[in-house]
Amino acid sequence: MFSRAERKGLRLAGGLTLGFVLCFAGVAAAVLLGHAESGDGGPLLDPYLVRVARFTLWQAALSTLLSVALAIPVARALARQRRFFGRVWLLRLAVVPLGLPALVAALGIVEIWGRQGIVNDLLHLAGLDNPVSVYGLAGILIAHVFFNLPLAARLMLAALDRIAPEHWLTAANLGMRGPALFRLVEWPAIRRVAPGIAGLVFMLCATSFTIVLTLGGGPAATTIEVAIYQALRFDFDPPRAVLLAALQILMTAALLGLIALIGRPDEEGATAGRPIRRFDGRHRRLSDGAILFLFAAFTGAPLIATLTAGLSADLGRLALDPLLHRALATSLAIAFASASLCLLLALPVVMTPRLADRGGTDATTRFLARALPATGSLILLVPPIIIATGWFLILRHFGDTTRHAPAIVAIINALMALPFVVRVLEPAFRTHLARTGRLALSLGVTGANRLLRIDLPALRKPLAMAFAFAMALSLGDLGAIAIFGADGFVTLPWLLFSRMASYRTADAAGIALLLGFLCLLLTLPSASAEPETKGRGNA
Incomplete structure (x- = not known):
């Protein structure tokens, strides 16, 4: 598949990528360990740490339970009602939270569920004087369900769509309805994917930062x-x-290990490939319509509230704000640099393991083939805020931390996006290599000639998709910038968070509108397709 020179170049690129990622994260870890040794020798786990760890797991467990449980009826309703006006738009609405920055969504949730929000206004009209408090555990759960319910529903819908059409035909011939149809046909498909979905949602909620920072409401x-x-x-x-960083790493490692033990779901049975026909949908139109309406209202209301509040802000004054100009320029520059670096790191991670596909390779190649995929997922084990903490402790010894902070934040954001970019590029590159690898090698088209004439034209779409997704993640991230943010270093998320913290909600709404529009502009074109019926990755 590769010439000798290409194999040598890939080994070098893979080694450089592995060394860069390990050194960047390793330096931060070493500094953290050094500061741990300079501690006062207090108790390893005091009551505060125990309480924080307990709340982290408790809110993640509740968020996972609510997201997965509510996703089941939504996915079943979408699977039953395959032909109704607006189904495509409802599926597209379900992917909007995936591309929306958490800070923007939090502002919309406050507009709906806050003390002056629509929900409390309706409760007041109904004669209930005790308002719903969006700050604290309730707000965290609402926000986590807002983000993870659509994700879980789409993954479950994909599993239901993979059920062999012959099963639905047999069930209809046997007169199955209601509980029997769910127990014998739908539940086995959902059960195969539910543990993986639950593990993914739990991981996302346990490592949530922006939502808890914005809606936590206090030390409790x-x-x-x-x-x-x-x-x-x-x-x-x-x-x-x-000490908190070490606790977070241990907890994250345990969660990743648990998800790995869950494993992949079993493959579904063979099918003749006929179209899916559901015969039970006509009896559930009213109930399914109610479920889908509530889902659309829950998902769409914060988006509409954010849009309405943003348009009602003094956009003209904001457009002339020099601080907004500086934050926008800084965010775009960091996002572009982060996405470019992410692609440079992702390509060796994706390509180098292919050197060991045919066996007979040397020990260095086999080591890189095993180490690079794990390195690409390092950020899942060591969250961005922990790496940012280590580098903050380093930079403070050199005076002003904001001088080198943009470069550090760009690198951290690139590592944060790396697992997702690899998920986008790896299947595309594997298919491309299987189609063109032997032919290009037999024709002597190698090196830069092969890259420019064969690889880049064929992989242009997934590369553009990965670049846009990495830019969107960097634009909307508050994790790394939360450590370095200051008057001299401001990004759009940090400026939005600062305006929300100072109760300048009108300005915050205008900034949220701009930030949300930029991120959705980057992510929606590649994420709005319907779930595939033959299987899908879990990006």
Whole structure:
């Protein structure tokens, strides 16, 4: 598949990528360990740490339970009602939270569920005087379900669409309806994917930072990552931040190990490939319509509220704000640099393991083939805020941390996007190599000639999709910038968070509109397709 020179170049690129990622994260980890040794020798797990860890797991468990449980009726309704006006738009609405920055969604949720929000206004009209509080555990759960319910529903819908059409025909011939149809046909498909979905949602909620920081409401609702931020930004207690970082890494490693033990779902049975026909939908139109209406209202209301509040802000004044100009320019520059670096790191991660596909390779190639995929997912084990904490402790010894902060934030954001970019590029590159690898090698088209004439034209679409997705993740991220953010270093998420914290909600709404529009512009074109019926990756 590769010439000798190409194999040598790929080994070099893979080695450089592996060394860069491990050194960048390793330096941060070494500094954290060094500060841990300079601690005061207090108890390893004091009551505060125990309480923070317990709340982290508790809110993640509740969020997972609600998201997965509510996703089942939504996915079943979408699977039954395959032909109704607006189904495509409803599926597209379900992917909007995936491309929306958490900070923008939090502002919309406050507009709907806050003290002056629509929900509390309706409760007041109904004669209920006790308003719903969006700050604390309730707000965290609402926000997590807002993000993860559509994700879980789409993954379950894909599993239901993979059920062999012959099963539906047999069920209709046997007169199955209601509980029997769910128990014998639908539930086996959902059960195969539910543990993986639950593990993914739990991981996302346990490592949530922006949502908890914005809607936590105080010390009673603090997760480990938020506690790390507070230990550095407010208390400047590096030993405490290091201990919390170690606790977060241990917890994340345990979660990743649990997800790995769950494994992949079993493959479905063979099918003749006939179109899917559901015969039970006509009896459930009213109930399914109600379920889908509630789902659309729950998902769409914060988006509409964000749009309405943003348009009602003084956009003309905001457009002339020099601080907004600086934040926008900084965010775009960091996002472009981060996405470019992410692609440079992702290509060796995707391509180098292909050297070992045919066996007979040397020990270095086999080592790189095993190590690079794990390195690409390192950020899942060591969250961005922990790496940012280590580099913050390094840079403070050189005076002003904001001088080198943009480069550090860009690298951290690139590592944050790396697992997702690899998921986009790896299947496309594997298919492309299977189609063109032998032919290009037999024709002597190698090196830069092969890259420019064969590889780039064929992989242009997935590369553009990966680049746009990496830019969107960087644009909307508050994790790394939360450690370095200051008057001299401002991005759009940090400016939005600052305006929300100072109760300048009108300005915050206008900034949220701009940030949300930019991120959705980058992510929606590649994410709005319907779930495939023959299987899909879990990006």
